[in-house]
Amino acid sequence: MAGDRTKRCELDQEKYDADDSVKIICLGDSAVGKSKLMERFLMDGFQPQQLSTYALTLYKHTATVDGKTILVDFWDTAGQERFQSMHASYYHKAHACIMVFDVQRKVTYRNLSTWYAELREFRPEIPCVVVANKIDADTQVTQKSFNFARKFSLPLYFVSAADGTNVVKLFNDAIRLAVSYKQNSQDFMDEVLRELENFKLEQKEEDAPDQEPSSRIESPSPT
Ligand SMILES: Nc1nc2c(ncn2[C@@H]2O[C@H](COP(=O)(O)OP(=O)(O)OP(=O)(O)O)[C@@H](O)[C@H]2O)c(=O)[nH]1
Numbered sequence: 002m003a004g005d006r007t008k009r010c011e012l013d014q015e016k017y018d019a020d021d022s023v024k025i026i027c028l029g030d031s032a033v034g035k036s037k038l039m040e041r042f043l044m045d046g047f048q049p050q051q052l053s054t055y056a057l058t059l060y061k062h063t064a065t066v067d068g069k070t071i072l073v074d075f076w077d078t079a080g081q082e083r084f085q086s087m088h089a090s091y092y093h094k095a096h097a098c099i100m101v102f103d104v105q106r107k108v109t110y111r112n113l114s115t116w117y118a119e120l121r122e123f124r125p126e127i128p129c130v131v132v133a134n135k136i137d138a139d140t141q142v143t144q145k146s147f148n149f150a151r152k153f154s155l156p157l158y159f160v161s162a163a164d165g166t167n168v169v170k171l172f173n174d175a176i177r178l179a180v181s182y183k184q185n186s187q188d189f190m191d192e193v194l195r196e197l198e199n200f201k202l203e204q205k206e207e208d209a210p211d212q213e214p215s216s217r218i219e220s221p222s223p224t
């Protein structure tokens with residue numbers, strides 16, 4: 002039971018409305034190295050064994066951006082086909098996206114367009130970065146040009162979770178992009194959601210005419 006409560010609390014997405022909290026999601030095919038990149042950034046470690054992510058893992062991180070403490074939740078999902086396409090709540094309130102492919106497997110690069118289309122369906126405006134992972138296995142690949150990133154004007158990072166190349170830079174840039182998106186968000190969907198929330202609040206007030214206005218919008222006091 003306590004476990005259930007913790008889970009609900011962890012997945013409570015209202016916290017992402019607070020100024021100091023951002024949500025960054027990770028997308029890409031299975032085995033491109035999404036989880037290993039997270040582990041490299043957060044634990045500065047790399048265990049080569051393959052343990053495919055089951056559905057969803059949340060990684061928590063605290064960062065300092067322009068002197069301000071920011072709580073970052075990284076959402077890491079399974080790239081396996083049996084989990085595609087993802088539930089809308091994975092994208093809900095995300096402030097940035099890290100999209101990964103494996104430089105050794107062309108199909109994972111080709112599939113970026115499918116991941117990107119789904120991302121844009123739910124989050125039309127959030128910053129997205131493209132990540133070419135596993136460059137330790139083929140350093141020549143950094144000389145290649147990858148049109149996908151250019152076509153959509155997305156930043157491209159050549160990284161390696163195995164030896165750590167560019168991993169810290171990638172994640173720090175993604176955090177900065179998420180924070181700046183949050184501060185300047187013009188996202189149409191965000192505005193629609195805000196409008197809907199205000200509308201619901203107004204409706205509630207109309208439905209409860211006997212109560213004092215202040216008591217209607219207060220949160221329940223902690224017990
Ligand atoms: N050589 C090399 N291997 C890597 C690198 N990053 C990940 N791998 C290997 O690739 C495999 C898959 O890595 P994961 O991080 O589990 O991949 P994932 O994208 O999280 O996969 P799913 O959870 O199934 O979606 C593992 O065997 C890792 O050891 C890298 O930078 N270089």
Ligand SMILES: [Mg+2]
Pocket residue numbers: 035036037052053054077078079080
């Ligand atoms: Mg994984």
